[in-house]
Amino acid sequence: MPSVFEDDLAISCQNVSITYRTTFEKIPTFKSAIVRLGRGERIVRLVPAVKDLSFDLYHGNVLGIIGANGAGKSTLLRALAGILPPTEGRILVNGKVSTLLSLGVGFDRRLTGRQNITLGGLASGLSRPEIKERAEKIIDFAELPEGFIDMPMRTYSAGMGGRLAFSVAVHLEPDILLIDEALSAGDAKFKEKAAAKMAELCGQARTIVLVSHGLGAILEMCNDAIWMDKGKLMMRGDPDDVADAYTDFLGVSRTARSTMEDV
């Protein structure tokens, strides 16, 4: 039954390629555009971040994406969130998406934690009463030190910011949660708690995509994994097998993997 089949499908990437157009200049200006024009130069570099990637993911799974820096993991995640359009191919995402992308950004550091919860919730389309209802749960879960929730977020440590961000993302009740390196900041105790929360979400037939270049989190939490290298899909399968292939590829011994977080 193809229609039932489609219903369980959370994410479907069909021959997705994502190419950036960037210029060499860090900050594009009118002045430099004129200077370039005068010299007859045209410095636009195409960066193929993701190349012809295809995979399907069903609801109730935790997918880990591993790969070296620059493999296109974060770009892919942004495309799944609808922030970046693919250059070629098609992405199907079934459900409400919540993102926890590069740590802390999206949060306004001038505002208090509580105000940031409101702002984040409003941006994702929740109403004020809905946010108010969830705020206490979010604050409880983040377990910030006494009083910090009403202090500007610039006073937070990286770990505290990460905990609050994670707490907001999981409490927005997403069907699909996209997480980018977010757990690297939390301490061991919070990581355990986060893993339990993620397992709970999966139990409710939700889907999580976790990006990390550290294998520890992937092996602990995921039941499915993808290894990407230079924008290409290298392997898809059981996290253990994928991690083995990845570490072999990198030439790092299997024992080193368990001790080094940033393999």
Next chain:
Amino acid sequence: MTAPSSAAPVPPQERRAETEFSSGVHVYEPHRAGLPKLKPYFRELWARRHFAITLAHTDMRAAHTATFFGQMWLIINPLLLALVYLLLVDVISGRPQGLWYFSHLLSGLFIFYFISGGMIQGSNIVVQEGGLIMNQAFPRLLLPLTSVYVAVRRFLPTLSILIVFHFLSGTPTTIDLFWLIPIFVEIVFFTAGLASFFAAVQVYFRDMSQFLPYFTRIWLYVSPVIFTVAQIKHKAKLAQLEWLNPLMPLLGNWTQVFAGEPVCRTGVAPSCKTIDHIQTVGVSYHYLAAGFAWAVVVFAIGALYYISRERDFAVRL
């Protein structure tokens, strides 16, 4: 929302979400410069209006405009500027201008600073809120509209000064003043169009915001702020401004309705020697229509250009 997996499930094509911000099945396909469906886009935008308002209040708090002296500065700044221009005109014309002229100058300057403020703020907001753009999918047009909302909130307190000088200048207070509301709405949409356009351009040319102040300075001089509409119309060389400068109908109508027009014994106000009395000038329907046209066209061009470009922002920041 996850669809119920019971009975007869609807194929995903029919449950397809209309924009990337709503729930349901999202389909992302290549679209570098195309427009999304506008109706659902604006519906999602409206649904997130509280987000824009909260963001605006954050912005104002950061700029200290929520404090007493922050608010005062918003009034004092254009007031001082008006004084500068008053002295300038006094010196150039060789004789002191009356209270009426000051009232005219203030009404024009305050609204002009609303427009240029909204525009300059809007031009910076996409780059400024890069963090949000990189991490959240939401209708990006909310960002320049936030700047315009901030500009409105900053403009409203200055109205009190305008009202004081309106009474001091001896301009009759009539029912015609209610025309200021539709004129202001036109000006708001016009400003929103400019803010959106420059917000998108700023992503590609980061030095744009450095040129804008010079551009607005010139624009001020060719708008009916220092001159009156009557003066501009009187000079054959300036007559084309009526067609070329959108602020002629927009600001012209505003200042005329607000400050009225002096009646002179000889010559054309305000360059006549003695002002007999101030008469009201009813709203110009011609200007109202022209202002409406400018507002619609500029808003449509600015907003559509912005929306067509907004998916490109995430890779440009």
